[in-house]
Amino acid sequence: MFRNILSVGGLTLLSRLAGFVRDVVMAAVLGAGPVADAFLVAFRLPNHFRAIFAEGAFNAAFVPTYARLKEQGGIATARAFADEILTAMALVHGVLLAGALAFTPQFVGLLAPGLADDPERFALAITLTRITFPYLALISVATLISGALNASDRFAMAAASPILLNVCMVGTLLSAAAFPTAGHAAAWGVLISGVGQVILVGWDAERTGIGLRFGRPRLDPGTRQFLKALGPAIIGSAGVQIALFADTIIATFLPTGALSALYYADRINQLPIGVVGIAIGTVLLPEMSRRLAGGDDAGAAHAQARSIELAVLLALPFVVAALLIPDLTMRALFARGAFTRGDAAEAAATLQAYGIGLIAFVVVRAFIAPFHARGDTATPMKAALLAVAINVALKFALMGTLAQVGLALATALGGWINLGLLIWFARRRGLPVGDGTLPGNLVRLAVCGLVLAGVLLGAGPLAAKLTAGFAFAREEVIFVLVVGAGGLAYALSVWAMLGRQFLLGLARRRAADALKATRQAD
Template identity: 65%
Template sequence: MIERILTVGGFTLVSRLTGFFRDILMAAVLGAGPIADAFLVAFRLPNHFRAIFAEGAFNAAFVPAYARIREQGGAEAARKFADRIFTLLFASQLMFLALALTFTPEVIRVLAPGFEKDPGRFTLAVELTRITFPYLLLMTLVTLYGGILNALNRFAAAAAAPILLNLTMMITLALAAFFPTAGHAAAWGVLIAGCLELALVAGDTAWSDVIAKFRRPRWDADVKRFFVALGPAVIGSAGVQLALFADTIIASFLPAGALSALYYADRLNQLPIGVIGIAVGTV
């Protein structure tokens, strides 16, 4: 147990530290103004939904179910279960992504209504959100593969994956001069990082011969039990995220740069919590 905590804690520490330096670079390149505000809304939206449907809520429902099925029914039964959940998640997230990309202006009007007073900031937020929102689909799959690895006591890849986000964003921010705006550089960094994170954890599951694949879904007892367990976990996560949604809504009415300043302050506050709490909670 101690070894696992140290493994996850070590990667999480590196992730938080590189995230801190990423935010320093964001502050230097994006600053605290309309471009930074637009990017942060575009970055927060997929992350809010990821926090609700994936991460803790998903792992709380999936990992025990996968481990139980693997113990009772064997590796093949666990593989079939993971395949069905993978197929259902991919299909549902793909439909959600299509809706989000189609109705992005309406989503921004709901979650950052104050931006409508500034057409330039609103238009940029819509454009950047369409770049970053596929990150939600990628992270949902990362969470699934990470859950499979966690059930097998393989924590390193999932713990290391967020480091790729920080490093990729730092690279694209350093190359901001080659993008229309620094916000575009950061947004594309998010999307590229999502692809790299998925490649990392999917590669580890393939190496372990437990990679989930498409399979015709069956609404069997195990799948039903999973979604029954997922529901309360999602509701619990949603409560916290709704409060953060409210922060974004209120901050959108403040002068340009206020949302960015709140983000930087929150990141400083979350640094010590993330290193210790997430590491122990995951293991």
């Protein structure tokens, strides 16, 4: 399992690094003005629906069902089920796309009403949304194929496919002179990437013998089980997206640049969530589904505990950096071209607020997986909806005094509420939350985080003094020195606190998984 987590995490990290390059190019080309705001609205709308209907809800219902059918009836049964779902998905997205294209002005007006006060920005957002929205249908098909690959223990191509989004957007942004505006260039890059992702994962599925075809939808037991799980999963995912919709809606009423500050801060915030949290959730769900289907409850709990520890281990440096050096981070990464130091300061304050909830967002998938692996999507839905209701209320309460920073802070607090509710629901149902070694290891990791914090606070002034004479790239050099010193101190403290008990334990776990796979092959 951990080998797969590292594989998915590594490829996701590559995708996030490519995404950083994309954001640097986008910041330099688009800046934080009206064209950037219009594109970000157009980009967020299909992404919100993708998170509701595709990656979030769909994977929660599809992967356990596919894995169970494959375990019980073989690959042919699982593939027939996937073919039926593909056809149904194509029909649903065809209707959704037709409606979105026909009613785009009303759609944008509903979800970004603040843009209506600026007719030029509103009209551009409508145009760009019509370009980006078909990306939803394409990425949904890619998600279906990726789910089948993941349930078959093939993670690489599915994890690598998002890299195409960044590559395509960088390519079109660098060719912005050929488009009416830079916003048009970015929007076409999104659409082109959707086509590329379908081709990539489809090719991988075909060459491994699990390629999908259109099949007549039937309401057989597998499909009924999938639909039963999908309904609550959609509602739960919709709840999370309501909070993000609220960010978009409220931010359009804030001064120009608020949407951009939210976007660039969230891009840094999403790095550990994507690299660590999503990778662990992607691998842990089929792992726990297989173990529970085989009656290995203790093995499932052990897998969850080790995943939580790994998530905290890898996410802590991001949390400490977001809380202690957000200004340095945003200036070093984005303050160039049309993106000013003032823009970086606004994004830094927003990043600091996001950092408060980062641990909760990284580990939450490890707490959702035990429910989804048991076919229970209703309980995570209840937790998500309760957390979102509090989250949205906090957004309206905080926006007046803190602007977009208040929106980010409400999101962070909502993440902790969601995690707390999941733990409470699990204990009430008698489900194990990790194992006996988890609490002690988390305390040790917290001590390592404190060591890292001390080093970052001390290294900043020292690095500034050492680079006092630099006339070029001074912020970037300071950032590298501070992060390097902090990373070294964190690695040494982890080895000192957890080296033999934790790191070698992960190595033994990987070896045991490899041995088990070898025996099964024999």
